[in-house]
Amino acid sequence: MAHIERNPVYQQLNNLLRSSLAEDYSRGDRFMTEREISEKYRVSRATANKALASLVSEGLIEFRRGIGTFVRRDVIDYDVRSLVSFTEKAKAAGKKPTTELVTFGEISASEVESAVSEKLQLPDDALLWEMERIRLADRVPVIYEHRYVVKSLCPRLTRAQACGSLYRAWTDLHGLHIAGADEVIRAVLLNTAEARHLQVPARSPGLEVTAVGNVDEQQPLWWERTLYRGDQYEFHTRLGPIQSATPARGVLRLSNEADIQARSASE
Amino acid sequence: MAHIERNPVYQQLNNLLRSSLAEDYSRGDRFMTEREISEKYRVSRATANKALASLVSEGLIEFRRGIGTFVRRDVIDYDVRSLVSFTEKAKAAGKKPTTELVTFGEISASEVESAVSEKLQLPDDALLWEMERIRLADRVPVIYEHRYVVKSLCPRLTRAQACGSLYRAWTDLHGLHIAGADEVIRAVLLNTAEARHLQVPARSPGLEVTAVGNVDEQQPLWWERTLYRGDQYEFHTRLGPIQSATPARGVLRLSNEADIQARSASE
DNA sequence: GTTGACACGGTGGCTTAGCCACCGTACATT
DNA sequence: AATGTACGGTGGCTAAGCCACCGTGTCAAC
Numbered sequence A, B: 001m002a003h004i005e006r007n008p009v010y011q012q013l014n015n016l017l018r019s020s021l022a023e024d025y026s027r028g029d030r031f032m033t034e035r036e037i038s039e040k041y042r043v044s045r046a047t048a049n050k051a052l053a054s055l056v057s058e059g060l061i062e063f064r065r066g067i068g069t070f071v072r073r074d075v076i077d078y079d080v081r082s083l084v085s086f087t088e089k090a091k092a093a094g095k096k097p098t099t100e101l102v103t104f105g106e107i108s109a110s111e112v113e114s115a116v117s118e119k120l121q122l123p124d125d126a127l128l129w130e131m132e133r134i135r136l137a138d139r140v141p142v143i144y145e146h147r148y149v150v151k152s153l154c155p156r157l158t159r160a161q162a163c164g165s166l167y168r169a170w171t172d173l174h175g176l177h178i179a180g181a182d183e184v185i186r187a188v189l190l191n192t193a194e195a196r197h198l199q200v201p202a203r204s205p206g207l208e209v210t211a212v213g214n215v216d217e218q219q220p221l222w223w224e225r226t227l228y229r230g231d232q233y234e235f236h237t238r239l240g241p242i243q244s245a246t247p248a249r250g251v252l253r254l255s256n257e258a259d260i261q262a263r264s265a266s267e
Numbered sequence C: 001g002t003t004g005a006c007a008c009g010g011t012g013g014c015t016t017a018g019c020c021a022c023c024g025t026a027c028a029t030t
Numbered sequence D: 001a002a003t004g005t006a007c008g009g010t011g012g013c014t015a016a017g018c019c020a021c022c023g024t025g026t027c028a029a030c
Helices: A010-023 A034-040 A045-057 A080-082 A088-094 A114-119 A166-173 A192-198 A259-264 B008-025 B033-039 B044-057 B080-084 B086-092 B116-118 B165-171 B194-198 B261-267
Strands: A063-064 A068-071 A099-109 A127-137 A140-150 A178-189 A203-217 A221-230 A233-240 A249-252 B061-064 B069-070 B096-109 B127-137 B140-150 B180-188 B205-215 B219-229 B233-239 B249-252
Touching: A010 A045, A034 A045, A045 A063, A045 B044, A080 A088, A080 A178, A080 B180, A080 B233, A088 A099, A088 A166, A114 A221, A127 B044, A127 B086, A140 A192, A166 A178, A166 B080, A192 A221, A203 B205, A233 B080, A233 B233, B008 B044, B033 B044, B044 B061, B080 B180, B086 B096, B086 B127, B086 B165, B116 B219, B165 B180, B194 B219
Parallel strands: none
Antiparallel strands: A063 A068, A099 A127, A127 A140, A140 A221, A178 A203, A178 B205, A178 B233, A203 A221, A203 B180, A233 A249, A233 B180, B061 B069, B096 B127, B127 B140, B140 B219, B180 B205, B205 B219, B233 B249
16 A cells, blocks of 8 residues: 555545444454554555544454454444435335435436525536436335435436436445535424325425535535435434444434324324 | 542543643643643653643643643533533623523333333332423523433432522432433424413424433433524534543524524525 | 462553655746 | 756555453452
8 A cells, every 4th residue: 555645545444444344343343553554555554543543433343452353333324325325224224225316316416495506516517317206115205305416427317327326326336425514404394295295184294305415525516405204203312422423324214113202192 | 640540640630631721721821841740740641641632632722732722612611510501601602591490300210202211221219309490591592491400319409409400409419410411303383382481483494303311421310301593592513532522512592593493484 | 289479571652753645835937 | 938856745554562351261269
C-alpha cells in the first residue's frame, strides 16, 4: 500500500477492513491483530491501529487490552447498504422486497422546488431524474417515495433499474460509492391519496423522512421525501459519542401485531 | 499525563479535548495542532493524533492536510447534553423549557412490565422511580413522557428535581456520567388522553420514542416511553460511517408554520 | 490428583525520532 | 503588477522499541 494515492492510507485501509469485516467475520469473532494487519497490508502498526480505532469509534469492533479486537455486531446490520437500501433492509428482515414504479422521468433543476435544488447544490440547467415509487415487503406497501436524482452522476439510469434497487444500480453499474444520507424524521397524517398508495385508511399515522444522499462523503446524489407506514416501520438510533456513534437505522417491524393500534384504540 | 491511570491515555485525552472543544472553540475555528497538543498534555504526537482522529470520526472536527484541524459544528449541537436533555434542546432552539409533573413515585421492579425491567437489567427486588411529565417549550406542550429510573443510581432524587432537568440532577447532584441512549422512533396517533395532555385534537400525529438511557457506556439508568407532538418536533440523523457518524438529534422545530398541517389538509 | 505460583508469548497502549507530501505565505524575480 | 520560488508549519506515515495486561501451560508443592 504505497502512499501515492490521493486519499490517506488509513482511510483506504479503513474501507478495506470494513469490507473484510462484512465478508469474513461475524459478531463476537476475533478480528485481525494490529501486527497482522500491519504485515498483511504493508502498513506501519501505528496506521493499522489508527484504522482500527476508527472502526472502534464507529462501534463495529472493540479493543480488549491484552487479548485482541473483537467484532461487536453483525456488520450488515450497520453497513450503509442496510441503512440506505430498502431492498437490503427488507431482506435483512426476512421479507421479499418489490417495487411499484408510479412515475419516472426527467426534469430540469430549474423546475423543482428551490429547497431541493439548493440541497443538491445544482446549477439551474442541471438535469434530474424524478420518480415516485411504492416499496412493498411481502406484497405489503410500506414506503411511498418521491425522489430526485442528479442525472450527471448516473446518466445511464433506466426505468427498469428504477423498478428495483437504486442502490445496486448506483454502486454496481455506475461505480458510485454511497457515503450516507442526512435525514429528517417527522410524524404526519397520511392524506387520502397517500393512504391509498399505502393501502391504509386515510388519516393513518406515518413517518415522513426528508433526506439527502451523498456520494464520496460530500457530493449530493439524491433528494427524497418518503412516507413510511407507521404500523410497519420504525427507526432505531443510538445517542452519544464514544464506543458507538451508531447512526439511526430504519427497520421493518418483524411482528405484525398491532400494538400501536392497540395503543391508539385504548383511548 | 502519566500512564498510571486505569484508562488508556488517548481516552482521557479524548475527553479533555472534547471538553476544551465545547468550552473554548466554535464552528469553523482552527483547533490545536497535533504538536501543540503533544506538548501541552505531555503526550506523544501519535497519541495526540489518535485522540484527534477519534473526534474526527465523531464528526466534531475535520483534518485538513497541510493546514490543521478545524471545528465542524457547534459542539453543544452534538453534545450528549443536547441529545438527551430536553431542557438543553429547548434552550438551543431559543425557547423556554418548563415542566409539568403529572405523577411521581416509587415502584418495585417486580411491578413494572417485564419489557422494562429486562431492558434495565434489574433484579425483581430493585426499586425504581416512576414519573409522568409534560415538557413545554414557551408554554406549548411538546412532550408527554412516562419514565422509570433506577433508584439505586440516584437515590436522592426528589420531586422538586423531577420538575426540572433530570439531566442536571443526575450529572450535578449524583455525579453520573450520561453516556447516551438507545431510541426507537415510531409514528402513532395520539389518543384522547394523550392529546389532551399535549393540547392537540385527538388522533393527531405524534412520534413515540421508546428509549433506554445509559450511564458509563453500559449501565442502564432509565427507561422511557415518550410522545412528541408531531407538529413541534422532528428528528435529524446522519446515516453512514466516515467523517460523521453523527447520532440522531431530536430538535424542536423553530418555525411554527404548519407545513405539516398544510400537507395533511391538502388531501 | 489437586492446587497454586510463575514464567512465557501475544496483544493493545504508548513513546521517540524522523521523513514525506501538502499548504499558505512572504519574498524575490520577471 | 504578475509570476515564480523558497520556506516554515501541518497532517500522513514509518520505524523500532518498551510497557502493562491477559491467557495458558508448565511445574513444583501439597
